[in-house]
Amino acid sequence: MIKVVLIEDDPMVQEVNRQFIEKVDSFKVVGVASNGLEGINLVRSKKPELVIIDVYMPQQDGLQTLQVIRTERINVDIIPITAASDMETVRSFLQHGAFDYIVKPFKFERIKKALENYRSFRMKFDEKERISQQELDEFFFRKEQGNTFDLPKGLNALTLTKISKFLAETKVPISAEEVAEGVGIARVTARRYLDYLEKCGHVQIDFQYGGIGRPINRYKLNK
Missing domain, CATH: 3.40.50.2300 (Response regulator)
Structure with missing residues (x-):
């Protein structure tokens, strides 16, 4: 109690x-x-x-x-x-x-x-004498997001933290492929995390058109 x-x-x-x-x-x-x-x-x-x-x-x-x-x-x-x-x-x-x-x-x-x-x-x-950086990252990131330590199935808090930090350090909107390369994960995995962040309102999508007219989603962290 x-x-x-x-x-x-x-x-x-x-x-x-x-x-x-x-x-x-x-x-x-x-x-x-x-x-x-x-x-x-x-x-x-x-x-x-x-x-x-x-x-x-x-x-x-x-x-x-x-x-x-x-x-x-x-x-x-x-x-x-x-x-x-x-x-x-x-x-x-x-x-x-x-x-x-x-x-x-x-x-x-x-x-x-x-x-x-x-x-x-x-x-x-309460029962720990020492704590790892990963445990701290998981706690502070999830506290910041205002959820109760629950993520959609298949998403990892540490990876989510890494992606958020990478976006925060980037000055311009970037693609899912650039996020994947920067964090060291597959592009399809990066896209899942970015879609989750966008649904939570923490990421904004910029639509930019390439040379052949096909739009490219670029992501930036909301301040």
Whole structure:
């Protein structure tokens, strides 16, 4: 069971978030606070694995609370759920190690996805003393894509990561054949991964015509 402390000043939002959190397997809300000062005391006493926190709160806001948690070196992870969508706030939370960032209003599926990613993270890494680069790549890439460690049958996360990195390093749209040569895989395999990335919205296709008028698909990573 993953223990969660919920810090949110709106009573109605508190209850909705609590129900959402406990609707996901393995998560239990062990304490609810209405501001950052109450919240930090709950974190100290309940020792949760995860804190779900708002930004705009009386007495002590969410970012100040996170800064106290990091200053005291409390071993807990943070996911903000907030109406704050300005880049300065988002960047500050990420710089202080937020696991995810959810902007209000949101649907249950969004918090479910965040919590499932977090649960997978705990299960995969808690019992390890060391971790390989491949395992890190698989985790960070899939977390970035916002899925729950599931890929279509026949696709490999490491190969997907390599292709994404190759596209990111390429300044101009390139063909599936060029991707295959750059990554070291077959052209038909590269095309499958590129089609998957395009369906997920992470790759854009440029249609370019060759000398005989036949269009060539060229791919570039969306920023």
